[in-house]
Amino acid sequence: MSARARRSSWLVWLAGSGVYFLAFLHRASLGVAGTKAIDHLDISATELGSFVMVQLGLYATMQVPAGLAIDRWGARRVLLVATLAMGCAQLGFAFAVNYPTALAARALLGVGDAAVFIAVLRLAALWFPSRRYAVLTSATGLMGMAGNLAATVPLALALDDFGWTRTFAVTGVSSLVYALLLLRPAVAAPYRPPTPTTADSTDSPGVPPRRASVARQAVADVRAAWSQRETRLGFWTHQATMTPGAVISFVWGYPYLTQGLGYSNAAAASQLSIYVFATVVASFIVGPLAGRYRPWRAAMGAAVSMGALLAVVMLVAWPSGQPPAMVVTLALILLAIGAPASQIGFHLARDYNEPVRMSTATGLVNVGGFAGAMVGAIAIGAVLDQRTGGAVPGLADYRWALGALALISAVSNTVLLATLMRVRHDVLRRMARGHDVVVAITERSWDRLYRRARRALKGA
Numbered sequence: 001m002s003a004r005a006r007r008s009s010w011l012v013w014l015a016g017s018g019v020y021f022l023a024f025l026h027r028a029s030l031g032v033a034g035t036k037a038i039d040h041l042d043i044s045a046t047e048l049g050s051f052v053m054v055q056l057g058l059y060a061t062m063q064v065p066a067g068l069a070i071d072r073w074g075a076r077r078v079l080l081v082a083t084l085a086m087g088c089a090q091l092g093f094a095f096a097v098n099y100p101t102a103l104a105a106r107a108l109l110g111v112g113d114a115a116v117f118i119a120v121l122r123l124a125a126l127w128f129p130s131r132r133y134a135v136l137t138s139a140t141g142l143m144g145m146a147g148n149l150a151a152t153v154p155l156a157l158a159l160d161d162f163g164w165t166r167t168f169a170v171t172g173v174s175s176l177v178y179a180l181l182l183l184r185p186a187v188a189a190p191y192r193p194p195t196p197t198t199a200d201s202t203d204s205p206g207v208p209p210r211r212a213s214v215a216r217q218a219v220a221d222v223r224a225a226w227s228q229r230e231t232r233l234g235f236w237t238h239q240a241t242m243t244p245g246a247v248i249s250f251v252w253g254y255p256y257l258t259q260g261l262g263y264s265n266a267a268a269a270s271q272l273s274i275y276v277f278a279t280v281v282a283s284f285i286v287g288p289l290a291g292r293y294r295p296w297r298a299a300m301g302a303a304v305s306m307g308a309l310l311a312v313v314m315l316v317a318w319p320s321g322q323p324p325a326m327v328v329t330l331a332l333i334l335l336a337i338g339a340p341a342s343q344i345g346f347h348l349a350r351d352y353n354e355p356v357r358m359s360t361a362t363g364l365v366n367v368g369g370f371a372g373a374m375v376g377a378i379a380i381g382a383v384l385d386q387r388t389g390g391a392v393p394g395l396a397d398y399r400w401a402l403g404a405l406a407l408i409s410a411v412s413n414t415v416l417l418a419t420l421m422r423v424r425h426d427v428l429r430r431m432a433r434g435h436d437v438v439v440a441i442t443e444r445s446w447d448r449l450y451r452r453a454r455r456a457l458k459g460a
Helices: 003-028 030-041 045-061 063-073 075-094 099-114 116-127 130-150 153-183 214-227 229-260 265-292 294-317 325-341 344-351 355-388 395-432 445-459
Strands: none
Touching (some): 003 099, 003 116, 030 045, 030 265, 045 063, 045 099, 063 099, 075 099, 075 116, 099 116, 130 325, 214 229, 214 355, 229 395, 265 294, 265 325, 265 344, 294 325, 294 395, 355 395
């Protein structure tokens, strides 16, 4: 690849990752604005949770359509539409004066946000050699974390100084202006997979190729991607590692710290900034390890997901009820590692799916974490409203609410471990038969225990 082509590749990735910076800023903006939203819009805790439920629910629902759209129409066009949608959504949120209008704005934000990350990963796959994919995935995550950081102390200060309307209006206009960078003509990517020729796709010489309908091809792509057990492993890895941290950082961390633990607004924003900084640091560790040591990936994901579960349990079950500041910081650090570790799911999707289905498989994996975050966010709000009847919740109420999040995390971890053991069983069996495998692994004692347990269950 020439020096000019390399420069073009980095410019393409930077343009796409800039959209991800804005997407994360918009997505995480409710984290420090949650208590202000309750006052500004006169809503309950359940209604605040429903903002996240609708936003992340549509985000998760749109993952597969977004992946199919990227595979069909290209990442640049999809990013352009997504950037415009997010800008309009934030403008709508800025001028919302009631709950339905604000809810509709967050719904549009979820739709626009849905395609951004997988579109940037598609650019990374098409514009760079495969050996750089893991590093670029981590770098893209870092751009998102920069947006998340902008949505903590800077956004909290802006809300205090400039108010609700002007703060969200500026963030919305920033996306609309940024969309101008995506209007450039499309050019051929150096690592684009070859398109099948007419001769390859005909049933016989001289007969025109038969094209499947868009809907039929979409269903076939989704089925083919989901049929890969490794894709399902990526789904549960993404969910188990990401869900607890996403629920805390996107919406409930700030209210928990201020209302439950009695922190000041500045102290709460600082704690959430620690979460973001920890995510950035972890990205420099988890990303390179996942890229260099492929057999470690799934085990790393499982270890991080159990650490996230431990973090939530610490906040719920601390003996005195009020965990010390250092314990809160430690819990946030454990939760923060889940963000870069969740990208292990995308590595699995890329390794075990054909290039033409790459974005579809990535979208399926991405559903995992955001579906879990959606359920967790609304569950916490429902528990708080059930216990308080609409009054300001206290620490005991938040402990019960976080207990619901711990239960969701425990279920995700259980399914992740079960799927991981089945994948390892299949890989070891193929290796024993002399078949090629994508990633070779070494048999461990827990693999032998799993094999014996399977035999015992079959015998029973």
